[in-house]
Amino acid sequence: MNMVVFLLLVLVSAGTCDQVSGTEKVTGLYGETIAIPCNRGAPPPHDLMFIKWKYEKDDGSAGDLLIKQAHTDQHTVQATDDYAKRVNIDDEYNLLISRTSLKDQKTFTCMVVSGTNLMEYPVLVVINKKPSSVTLMDKSDVLQKDKLTTVGTCVVADANPAATITWTKNRKSLVVDGKVVVITPSMKLDPATGLSTTSSTLQYAATKEDVDAVFSCVSTHVLTNQTTDLGPFPIHYPSENVGLEIISKGSIIEGDNVTLKCHGDGNPPPSSFFFYLKGQKTLVENSDNYTLTGISREAAGDYKCSLANNEKMEASQSLNVSYLDLSLSLSGKIVKTVGDSLSVRVDKSASGEPKVSWTKNGKGVNQPEFSKLTYADSGVYLCEASLPGIVQHQSFELVIEGKPVIKSLTEHGVADAKHKVLSCEAEGVPKPRFQWSVNHTDEVISYNDGRATNKITVYPMENLNVSCTVSNKLGEDVMTINVSPVFKEESEEKESQNDLHDQSMLIVGVVVGLLIAAALVGLLYWLYMKNTRQGSFKTRNEAGTSEEIKKLEENNYPV
Ligand SMILES: *[C@@H]1O[C@H](CO)[C@@H](O)[C@H](O)[C@H]1NC(C)=O
Ligand SMILES: *[C@@H]1O[C@H](CO)[C@@H](O)[C@H](O)[C@H]1NC(C)=O
Ligand SMILES: *[C@@H]1O[C@H](CO)[C@@H](O)[C@H](O)[C@H]1NC(C)=O
Ligand SMILES: *[C@@H]1O[C@H](CO)[C@@H](O)[C@H](O)[C@H]1NC(C)=O
Ligand SMILES: *[C@@H]1O[C@H](CO)[C@@H](O)[C@H](O)[C@H]1NC(C)=O
Ligand SMILES: *[C@@H]1O[C@H](CO)[C@@H](O)[C@H](O)[C@H]1NC(C)=O
Numbered sequence: 001m002n003m004v005v006f007l008l009l010v011l012v013s014a015g016t017c018d019q020v021s022g023t024e025k026v027t028g029l030y031g032e033t034i035a036i037p038c039n040r041g042a043p044p045p046h047d048l049m050f051i052k053w054k055y056e057k058d059d060g061s062a063g064d065l066l067i068k069q070a071h072t073d074q075h076t077v078q079a080t081d082d083y084a085k086r087v088n089i090d091d092e093y094n095l096l097i098s099r100t101s102l103k104d105q106k107t108f109t110c111m112v113v114s115g116t117n118l119m120e121y122p123v124l125v126v127i128n129k130k131p132s133s134v135t136l137m138d139k140s141d142v143l144q145k146d147k148l149t150t151v152g153t154c155v156v157a158d159a160n161p162a163a164t165i166t167w168t169k170n171r172k173s174l175v176v177d178g179k180v181v182v183i184t185p186s187m188k189l190d191p192a193t194g195l196s197t198t199s200s201t202l203q204y205a206a207t208k209e210d211v212d213a214v215f216s217c218v219s220t221h222v223l224t225n226q227t228t229d230l231g232p233f234p235i236h237y238p239s240e241n242v243g244l245e246i247i248s249k250g251s252i253i254e255g256d257n258v259t260l261k262c263h264g265d266g267n268p269p270p271s272s273f274f275f276y277l278k279g280q281k282t283l284v285e286n287s288d289n290y291t292l293t294g295i296s297r298e299a300a301g302d303y304k305c306s307l308a309n310n311e312k313m314e315a316s317q318s319l320n321v322s323y324l325d326l327s328l329s330l331s332g333k334i335v336k337t338v339g340d341s342l343s344v345r346v347d348k349s350a351s352g353e354p355k356v357s358w359t360k361n362g363k364g365v366n367q368p369e370f371s372k373l374t375y376a377d378s379g380v381y382l383c384e385a386s387l388p389g390i391v392q393h394q395s396f397e398l399v400i401e402g403k404p405v406i407k408s409l410t411e412h413g414v415a416d417a418k419h420k421v422l423s424c425e426a427e428g429v430p431k432p433r434f435q436w437s438v439n440h441t442d443e444v445i446s447y448n449d450g451r452a453t454n455k456i457t458v459y460p461m462e463n464l465n466v467s468c469t470v471s472n473k474l475g476e477d478v479m480t481i482n483v484s485p486v487f488k489e490e491s492e493e494k495e496s497q498n499d500l501h502d503q504s505m506l507i508v509g510v511v512v513g514l515l516i517a518a519a520l521v522g523l524l525y526w527l528y529m530k531n532t533r534q535g536s537f538k539t540r541n542e543a544g545t546s547e548e549i550k551k552l553e554e555n556n557y558p559v
Helices: 003-015 208-212 490-497 500-534 537-555
Strands: 024-029 034-036 048-056 062-069 075-077 087-089 095-097 107-114 118-128 133-137 149-159 164-169 181-189 196-204 215-220 225-230 242-247 258-264 272-277 280-285 289-292 301-307 310-319 324-328 332-337 346-350 355-360 363-365 379-387 390-412 420-429 433-436 441-448 451-458 464-472 475-483
Touching: 024 034, 034 118, 048 087, 062 087, 075 087, 133 215, 133 225, 149 164, 149 215, 149 225, 164 181, 164 196, 196 215, 242 301, 258 272, 258 301, 258 310, 272 289, 280 289, 324 379, 324 390, 346 379, 390 464, 420 433, 420 464, 420 475, 433 451, 451 464
Parallel strands: 024 118, 242 310, 332 390, 390 475
Antiparallel strands: 034 095, 048 062, 048 107, 062 075, 087 095, 107 118, 133 149, 149 196, 164 215, 181 196, 215 225, 242 258, 258 289, 272 280, 272 301, 301 310, 324 346, 355 363, 355 379, 379 390, 390 420, 420 451, 433 464, 441 451, 464 475
């Protein structure tokens, strides 16, 4: 080997770092055709006779491949093995091997024979194959907090050289520390093809902050790099706190439905709980709540809940139940007599101090307490007691009775003085009955709040003592008044008062009177004619006559 060629080889070797020293290295792709240059493709010597390609067998002996004579297009395949059908040579004396596999990774030597020299140029062949696939296996659905969990296994199949696998979280390399990050690599060589399958399993102990984290399996190979993402994963962790909530609007009132709701802060949220109700343990599954229907005052107290799978995780709440009972010592209709005393007792039993108020017929009053009842104290008394959210009512009706008492008996003058109006006023319950000692008309009765007034119209013809008597079941009262007669326009008064018989008597009287008057007029005329000559008789006679008429008239109207 001459010096120049040797130096050239050294220079070329320096260009590719991983070259076997002194030997050229050519890389081909698996399954394709590789062209192996002879003497780096340098032109052959001018006195070339032929070029021969051979290879080194596994046992170190040489295997013939083919020979090409100078200045011809022909070549001769010498190989008898697998290479016989796969080898060829081109015009630049490059050895062509088709359908390469890893078995072709050996040293091929180009022998250049000229008239003056014989040179050998060995070439090391390397066959690369990119991975046929990158797959994820055993992929996790969730990560456990603070607990090594298999995130997944990355498998890079059938590569040469073997691919390397690394893992990243959010594009940053994960460094194995044996606690939070554990990576278990493995590699398999296919004995038939010699191809490598690399796999790597990542185990990771998550924190709550990893909930958005994306993990990636990064496969690195001379021919291709590939990144496969996993996640983000839900992070599961047990509850660290448990809470018990009592669901109610405002304060809880006896009879309410009260829902107890338990929750834990774990992920996923716990779904089964124990509720401890007055010493009784109840399991609730697939629900976080328990409803106490129609709660009673006895149900007040401490309530507790815990996780079904960890009873040490518990919470408790005290539950207060508001209640209010109200009763009065009086109820319904209470009948009392004027002057009696009355008091009412209020009995209340409540969870707090209730507000108590009273109304009488709808208007606010103090709590009824009477030493001497009057009619005005009658009415419907209502007691209202309240606590936040609760109102209770109790009532009674008070009726005050009393024997009637006449307050006044009066005579009212009337303008035309043809009649008189008498008014009798009395107090009494129940409603008193009126009785008069005199015939009367136009009776008017009013009764209000135990006060009764009775008005009558009378036509007294003489001085009368008129009495008014009032009575009810409790007794009676009488009062008398002296009434003077009606003097003027007696006749007219009679006229309006008397019956039809009296009226016809009056008409007869008037007719008789008129007849007598006409007879008198006739008599007077006759006397006048007779006395024309006797002078002043006329005047005295006229006056006498009118008095006479009046007397006659009175006689015609018996009282
Ligand atoms: C693969 O990645 C490495 C480093 O990450 C890089 O140097 C190389 O060029 C990449 N190869 C391909 C084929 O992308
Ligand atoms: C309480 O619950 C019962 C049945 O569960 C229902 O009939 C009743 O109306 C509820 N009462 C109230 C005050 O909501
Ligand atoms: C109680 O739990 C049931 C079942 O999970 C649910 O449907 C209901 O809404 C819950 N009630 C309350 C008040 O949270
Ligand atoms: C229940 O009542 C007690 C005393 O009556 C009180 O101290 C406590 O705060 C109440 N609890 C609730 C939840 O209202
Ligand atoms: C009232 O009138 C009736 C007849 O209308 C009579 O019989 C009676 O005597 C009268 N009583 C008084 C008190 O005047
Ligand atoms: C009315 O009563 C008084 C006293 O009681 C008596 O003096 C008088 O005579 C009575 N008058 C009539 C008209 O009865």
